[in-house]
Amino acid sequence: MTQLDRYLFTRLTALFGFFALVLVSVYWVNRAVSLFDRLIGDGQTAWVVLEFTLLTLPNVVRLVLPIAGFAATIYAINRLSADSELVVMQATGASPWRLARPVALFGIMVAVLMMVLVHVLVPASRAKLAERQAEVAENVTASFLSEGSFQHPAKDVTIYIRQISARGELLDLFLSDARDGAARTTYTAEKALIVRSDTGPKLIMLNGMAQTLRVADESLSITRFADLTYDIGALIGSRGRSRISWEEVPSWRLIAPSDALLEQTGSTATEALYELNDRAARPLIAPVAALIGAAALMLGGFSRFGMTWQILTAVLGLIVLQFLSNAVQGTIRDNPGLWALAYLPAAVGLAAVAGMLWWAGRPRPVRRVAP
Numbered sequence: 001m002t003q004l005d006r007y008l009f010t011r012l013t014a015l016f017g018f019f020a021l022v023l024v025s026v027y028w029v030n031r032a033v034s035l036f037d038r039l040i041g042d043g044q045t046a047w048v049v050l051e052f053t054l055l056t057l058p059n060v061v062r063l064v065l066p067i068a069g070f071a072a073t074i075y076a077i078n079r080l081s082a083d084s085e086l087v088v089m090q091a092t093g094a095s096p097w098r099l100a101r102p103v104a105l106f107g108i109m110v111a112v113l114m115m116v117l118v119h120v121l122v123p124a125s126r127a128k129l130a131e132r133q134a135e136v137a138e139n140v141t142a143s144f145l146s147e148g149s150f151q152h153p154a155k156d157v158t159i160y161i162r163q164i165s166a167r168g169e170l171l172d173l174f175l176s177d178a179r180d181g182a183a184r185t186t187y188t189a190e191k192a193l194i195v196r197s198d199t200g201p202k203l204i205m206l207n208g209m210a211q212t213l214r215v216a217d218e219s220l221s222i223t224r225f226a227d228l229t230y231d232i233g234a235l236i237g238s239r240g241r242s243r244i245s246w247e248e249v250p251s252w253r254l255i256a257p258s259d260a261l262l263e264q265t266g267s268t269a270t271e272a273l274y275e276l277n278d279r280a281a282r283p284l285i286a287p288v289a290a291l292i293g294a295a296a297l298m299l300g301g302f303s304r305f306g307m308t309w310q311i312l313t314a315v316l317g318l319i320v321l322q323f324l325s326n327a328v329q330g331t332i333r334d335n336p337g338l339w340a341l342a343y344l345p346a347a348v349g350l351a352a353v354a355g356m357l358w359w360a361g362r363p364r365p366v367r368r369v370a371p
Contacts, residue, residue, distance in 0.1 A: 015072035107287025288349035295356035
């Protein structure tokens, strides 16, 4: 890089770090507050809250990086214009295309950071977060069980446990389930255990009896059992994790997804291809956003009134780019076969940048002043 490139690149990088830190802090604090209210209300410790907020951090950073890059570009070039440095650069023969080069290099740097996030860190953090959420849900289910009192974990469900042993055994269990309006079932067992399964926590009752009263004819049926499994996770709506999301799968597994992976996600190979290309297209938004900001601020000449309308043009361009990205994602989500459209927002943005840079660098007629 030339000295001019290094000068602009250094200023952009320093401002990018500042804006990224501020925006990540704002997003992360808002997320942490909502998690704190929910998890503390469920009886979790502050350590669990901190762990959950840390696991959400990579996705927050991914969302913030393009905005931070755009804000850094706007601020840097506006400052150059206010200090007349931009005018000096242009007077020495630096065209808008030449001034956009360090901005493009800066945008590529941000895109590389986003590639690491979307392909590696975000899927890993999402997978770990989903796993910890399932564990916490099971802990919440178990917290409904306390000895010596009648508990009502769900409507029309009553649980009573005489004692919980040091080994976690539930002694002398009483469970009444009247959720089915046509029948009421009462379970009694000498002992019960809570075990984890792929579909959520289960209650294993040992040496007990199930009494079912049918409301229609008021008939009673009694079944004695040595062991019986009851889906206690359903009491609070936790069914475990029978399927995983594409967001939890690393990108290298999307290249040629196995039949087992497709079954786990409940999706098709076409949807996996869309997810892979969507991840590849997301980092391209970062350099496009930075270049839109730079190109918009180079429109027009020097003005003592500042660059208000150029900044508004850049913000409008970023909003249009985001609207287009959202529309494309919605279209491809409904029809994954159109995965190539994932690159359309970046292509349209680059075309707009090229148009603005051409307009900013076009030769202007010289006005002759009459003597």
